[in-house]
Amino acid sequence: MSDRKTLDFFINGVPAVAYAGETVIQAARRAGVDIPHFCWHPQLSVPGNCRICMVEVEQDDGEPWFDIGCNMPVTAGMRVLTESDTVKKLRRDTMQFITLNHPVDCGICNKSGECTLQDYHYEHNGRKSLSADTKNHATKFYSLTDRILLDNERCIMCTRCVRFTHEVSGSRALAAVQRGDHALIRPAEGADFGADAYSDNVIDICPVGALLARKDLANARVWYTEATPSVCPGCARGCTVDLWHRKADWKLTALDPALNQRLERVTPRETPEVNGPWVCNKARDLATVFERPRATEATVRGRPVPVADAVAVAAERLAGARAAAVLVSSWGSNEELAAFQAAFAGRLGAAVRAWVKADHHPQPGEVVEDALLIVADKNPNRRGALAHVPAWDGTLPADADVVLVWGEGVPASALPAGAFVIRLGSYADPANAADHAAADLFLPVSIQTERDGHYTNLHGVVSGFRGYRAPPPGVLHAEALFQAWAPALAAPLAMAGGPA
Numbered sequence: 056m057s058d059r060k061t062l063d064f065f066i067n068g069v070p071a072v073a074y075a076g077e078t079v080i081q082a083a084r085r086a087g088v089d090i091p092h093f094c095w096h097p098q099l100s101v102p103g104n105c106r107i108c109m110v111e112v113e114q115d116d117g118e119p120w121f122d123i124g125c126n127m128p129v130t131a132g133m134r135v136l137t138e139s140d141t142v143k144k145l146r147r148d149t150m151q152f153i154t155l156n157h158p159v160d161c162g163i164c165n166k167s168g169e170c171t172l173q174d175y176h177y178e179h180n181g182r183k184s185l186s187a188d189t190k191n192h193a194t195k196f197y198s199l200t201d202r203i204l205l206d207n208e209r210c211i212m213c214t215r216c217v218r219f220t221h222e223v224s225g226s227r228a229l230a231a232v233q234r235g236d237h238a239l240i241r242p243a244e245g246a247d248f249g250a251d252a253y254s255d256n257v258i259d260i261c262p263v264g265a266l267l268a269r270k271d272l273a274n275a276r277v278w279y280t281e282a283t284p285s286v287c288p289g290c291a292r293g294c295t296v297d298l299w300h301r302k303a304d305w306k307l308t309a310l311d312p313a314l315n316q317r318l319e320r321v322t323p324r325e326t327p328e329v330n331g332p333w334v335c336n337k338a339r340d341l342a343t344v345f346e347r348p349r350a351t352e353a354t355v356r357g358r359p360v361p362v363a364d365a366v367a368v369a370a371e372r373l374a375g376a377r378a379a380a381v382l383v384s385s386w387g388s389n390e391e392l393a394a395f396q397a398a399f400a401g402r403l404g405a406a407v408r409a410w411v412k413a414d415h416h417p418q419p420g421e422v423v424e425d426a427l428l429i430v431a432d433k434n435p436n437r438r439g440a441l442a443h444v445p446a447w448d449g450t451l452p453a454d455a456d457v458v459l460v461w462g463e464g465v466p467a468s469a470l471p472a473g474a475f476v477i478r479l480g481s482y483a484d485p486a487n488a489a490d491h492a493a494a495d496l497f498l499p500v501s502i503q504t505e506r507d508g509h510y511t512n513l514h515g516v517v518s519g520f521r522g523y524r525a526p527p528p529g530v531l532h533a534e535a536l537f538q539a540w541a542p543a544l545a546a547p548l549a550m551a552g553g554p555a
């Protein structure tokens with residue numbers, strides 16, 4: 056524990072320690088005791104409205120005291136019971152009340168498999184509804200935004216989503232209207248939840264299946280998928296994320312095999328010093344980045360050639376260059392950058408000059424930067440790359456005889472005429488295709504879902520990502536490519552007189 060003031064207390068008869076000011080639910084979590092909760096969220100204020108976190112406090116006079124653990128501060132010597140018979144009965148009754156009007160349509164609900172209400176029902180209730188009354192049917196699929204549907208029947212009015220927009224994203228775009236069993240979550244008057252760059256976080260923090268991502272509806276059930284840890288490359292914040300994709304055990308054989316590779320969804324992976332538990336919507340849409348049409352063939356002036364031949368020709372050109380210029384990718388991993396540095400080390404600053412360039416720039420309509428997470432540099436590893444070579448100022452030496460462009464963001468028009476242009480790229484989408492065809496030599500390289508690596512974010516925090524699928528046939532890993540070039544680049548300079 057830190058040097059914060061602490062208090063000794065007991066939880067289920069076991070001695071435990073709380074920081075002064077901590078609530079029972081917080082101290083219990085650190086002691087390894089999970090108290091059920093719906094409305095409480097560690098990053099949000101405490102409304103105390105769901106009552107599922109009820110605990111018992113033993114009193115010296117023998118009369119027990121019941122209160123909600125999310126709002127009750129720990130006091131010295133306090134004796135908390137989270138599993139007494141009365142606490143269990145109160146939880147069962149609370150679950151009966153919370154599910155009074157719930158449609159129990161788990162079979163068609165996207166949250167099924169990771170729904171807290173479903174889990175708590177089996178853990179803390181397990182009985183059929185005791186109510187003989189007809190359920191109150193609320194709005195079924197209300198269009199909250201272009202990205203999010205709201206199923207009011209499943210909503211338990213915990214207000215996490217409302218508080219998120221007030222306390223985290225700042226849009227204040229959601230509100231609770233009406234009262235009692237007529238209460239509904241609705242857009243707040245005069246606010247635009249569709250313009251909230253962090254809106255999709257409410258889907259994660261909704262403890263039930265009331266808030267649904269439109270793009271994930273009717274895709275793979277969550278239990279068919281697994282998460283691979285990764286880093287969002289959308290900006291230099293480098294938020295840590297989980298990339299969800301189909302498990303090998305549930306591989307499809309009868310449908311489109313591409314579904315086995317597809318990025319099903321992206322969720323935040325909590326890292327306090329980087330992004331906490333949040334990401335912006337750009338991370339949710341990473342499939343639009345990673346699943347662009349791929350470049351899979353080595354080419355010479357647009358014509359396919361065997362990849363080994365292209366690797367050898369590129370090595371020969373770079374080794375024989377009098378004045379090579381290299382534009383280094385700020386989407387390259389630290390491992391790739393180290394391999395680049397090792398391969399070119401003997402020539403950097405002499406026959407080879409290298410600079411870090413931006414691969415991606417802000418797009419129209421994109422939030423460029425804000426006070427929460429989003430930063431203006433749309434590249435995940437510029438800081439890691441700058442540890443090896445300086446930043447590019449947008450110009451290249453007119454006498455460069457070989458130019459190597461690693462990654463995206465440099466049009467053919469920016470390169471000196473007459474130089475032999477080598478490009479390393481991953482995508483064949485229209486933004487790149489023309490430049491690839493114009494290159495004298497093109498080599499296809501892997502993307503971050505196909506290899507392991509690390510990025511260094513703008514504050515110097517290093518986060519790792521893992522690959523979860525093989526690169527397409529013919530596609531190289533840039534790290535291996537630099538290692539393959541290293542012997543040729545380590546040889547003495549071929550041109551008499553050394554660097555120009």
Ligand code: SF4
Nearest residue numbers: 210211213214216261
């Ligand atoms: S929509 Fe979800 S997060 Fe919002 S109040 Fe309802 S249950 Fe809570």
Ligand code: SF4
Nearest residue numbers: 287289290294335338
């Ligand atoms: S803030 Fe940047 S790194 Fe984080 S999720 Fe958004 S685009 Fe990705």
Ligand code: FES
Nearest residue numbers: 103105106108125
């Ligand atoms: S978690 Fe304590 S009242 Fe909801």
